[in-house]
Amino acid sequence: MANSVPASLKPFNTFGVEATCNELISFNDEPSIQSWLKAEKPALDSLFILGGGSNLLLLGHIPLIFLQANIQGIEYLEQNNGKDEVWVKVGAGVNWHQLVLDTLDKGYSGLENLSLIPGNVGAAPIQNIGAYGVELQERFINLQAIELATGHIQEFSAEDCQFGYRDSIFKKELKGRFVITQVTLRLNKNLQPHIEYGPLKQELEGETSITAKKVSDAVIAIRQSKLPDPAQLGNAGSFFKNPIVTEEQYQMLLDAFPELVAYSVGSGHYKIAAGWLIEKAGLKGYRQGDAGVHEKQALVLVNYGHASGQDILQVAGQVRDKVLELFGVKLEPEVWIIGEQQIFLS
Ligand SMILES: Cc1cc2nc3c(=O)[nH]c(=O)nc-3n(C[C@H](O)[C@H](O)[C@H](O)COP(=O)(O)OP(=O)(O)OC[C@H]3O[C@@H](n4cnc5c(N)ncnc54)[C@H](O)[C@@H]3O)c2cc1C
Incomplete structure (x- = not known):
C-alpha cells in the first residue's frame, strides 16, 4: 500500500x-x-x-x-543448467551491501568486489555500479520495471539496459520513465576471484586460500581507509566520473604531465583518473565554508556540517573550471544534481 x-x-x-x-x-x-x-x-x-x-x-x-x-525480498533461484551458477532475484528496496552480505552468508560469490557500495538494489543498474575491477553488468541477468506512463511491467535484459561505464539506458533515452522494482543477478557456487586491482592484491597478500568473504573483507577495509563514511561526513562518493579522452589528448597530457594516472580503455581511448587531476590542480582538501573536497580522496566532495546543496554545487563548479583551465579536460558529474529541474554542470 x-x-x-x-x-x-x-x-x-x-x-x-x-x-x-x-x-x-x-x-x-x-x-x-x-x-x-x-x-x-x-x-x-x-x-x-x-x-x-x-x-x-x-x-x-x-x-x-x-x-x-521500497520493495523487499531476496530469492535464490537454483539453475539446473549444468553451470556453476545460482540466480538471485532481489527487491529494489533491499540495501545493496546487505544483499552482498546475504549472498556471502549463503556461500555464493560474484558480488564481493562490490561490497559496501551505499544505496539500494533498484538503483544499481542505473549507473551500472562498479568497484575494484567489477561492474554490475558482469553479474546482471535482467530487471523488472514499471513504466510510469502506463503502469505496465516490463523486463529488461542486459542488452536492453545498454550498460556502459557508470551508464545505462536509464540515464539516457529512458531517463525518468521507469521505476525498477526487481533485479536478478548471477552468482557462483565456486569463486572466480577478481583481485588484479593493485590495492586489493596488496591487501590480500599472504593469503593462502582466497574466499569470497576474504575478498569482501579486503574491499571493505580499503574502502573504509579511503572513503569518508556518509554517516560521519556527508558525501555521495565520487562526485565526478573519470573522463575518457582520445589517444591524441592523452599523449598531450602525458607529455605535459609524465606522472599522469590513466589507462587504456581500448579503441584508442584512455580513462584519466579524475581524482589525480583534482589533486594536481591543488584542490585536494580545498574548503569553502562547510563544503569542500575531501582531504584524502580528491574525487569526493563533502559536507562538513551545514553546507547547502548550492554550496556544494559551487565547489563542484570551481573544481570543474580549474581542471578545465589547467588540463583542457571537462569533468562530468557522476551524481545526479536535482533542483527545480535536473541540472548538469555545463
Ligand atoms: C561513500 C560512497 C561510496 C560510493 N562508492 C561507489 C562505488 O564504488 N561505485 C559506484 O558505482 N557507486 C558508488 N557510489 C554511488 C552510489 O552508491 C551508487 O550510485 C548507488 O547505486 C546509488 O544508489 P541509491 O539507492 O542511493 O540511489 P539514489 O542516489 O537514490 O538514486 C540514484 C539514481 O538512481 C535512480 N533510481 C534510484 N532507485 C531507482 C529505482 N528503483 N528505479 C529507477 N530509478 C531509480 C534515481 O532516480 C537517481 O537517478 C558511492 C556513494 C557513496 C556515498
Whole structure:
C-alpha cells in the first residue's frame, strides 16, 4: 500500500543537505505503484524516483513528487543448467551491501568486489555500479520495471539496459520513465576471484586460500581507509566520473604531465583518473565554508556540517573550471544534481 511521509529529504540524502520536495511516497510492492499511477495519472516531469539517496545532490526545494520503490525480498533461484551458477532475484528496496552480505552468508560469490557500495538494489543498474575491477553488468541477468506512463511491467535484459561505464539506458533515452522494482543477478557456487586491482592484491597478500568473504573483507577495509563514511561526513562518493579522452589528448597530457594516472580503455581511448587531476590542480582538501573536497580522496566532495546543496554545487563548479583551465579536460558529474529541474554542470 502507498504510504505518504513528510517531505523533508535531509534523512534521504547521504550529503546530509537540507532539502524538501512536494511529497515523498514509499511503496512496498508493485501493485501499489500501479494503483497509484492509475489513480493519480501524474505528469512524468512531476516525478522523481528515489533510492537510498547516495548518488544525489539536492538543491533546496524540489517541486516534484518523490517515489520510492521500497520493495523487499531476496530469492535464490537454483539453475539446473549444468553451470556453476545460482540466480538471485532481489527487491529494489533491499540495501545493496546487505544483499552482498546475504549472498556471502549463503556461500555464493560474484558480488564481493562490490561490497559496501551505499544505496539500494533498484538503483544499481542505473549507473551500472562498479568497484575494484567489477561492474554490475558482469553479474546482471535482467530487471523488472514499471513504466510510469502506463503502469505496465516490463523486463529488461542486459542488452536492453545498454550498460556502459557508470551508464545505462536509464540515464539516457529512458531517463525518468521507469521505476525498477526487481533485479536478478548471477552468482557462483565456486569463486572466480577478481583481485588484479593493485590495492586489493596488496591487501590480500599472504593469503593462502582466497574466499569470497576474504575478498569482501579486503574491499571493505580499503574502502573504509579511503572513503569518508556518509554517516560521519556527508558525501555521495565520487562526485565526478573519470573522463575518457582520445589517444591524441592523452599523449598531450602525458607529455605535459609524465606522472599522469590513466589507462587504456581500448579503441584508442584512455580513462584519466579524475581524482589525480583534482589533486594536481591543488584542490585536494580545498574548503569553502562547510563544503569542500575531501582531504584524502580528491574525487569526493563533502559536507562538513551545514553546507547547502548550492554550496556544494559551487565547489563542484570551481573544481570543474580549474581542471578545465589547467588540463583542457571537462569533468562530468557522476551524481545526479536535482533542483527545480535536473541540472548538469555545463
Ligand atoms: C561513500 C560512497 C561510496 C560510493 N562508492 C561507489 C562505488 O564504488 N561505485 C559506484 O558505482 N557507486 C558508488 N557510489 C554511488 C552510489 O552508491 C551508487 O550510485 C548507488 O547505486 C546509488 O544508489 P541509491 O539507492 O542511493 O540511489 P539514489 O542516489 O537514490 O538514486 C540514484 C539514481 O538512481 C535512480 N533510481 C534510484 N532507485 C531507482 C529505482 N528503483 N528505479 C529507477 N530509478 C531509480 C534515481 O532516480 C537517481 O537517478 C558511492 C556513494 C557513496 C556515498
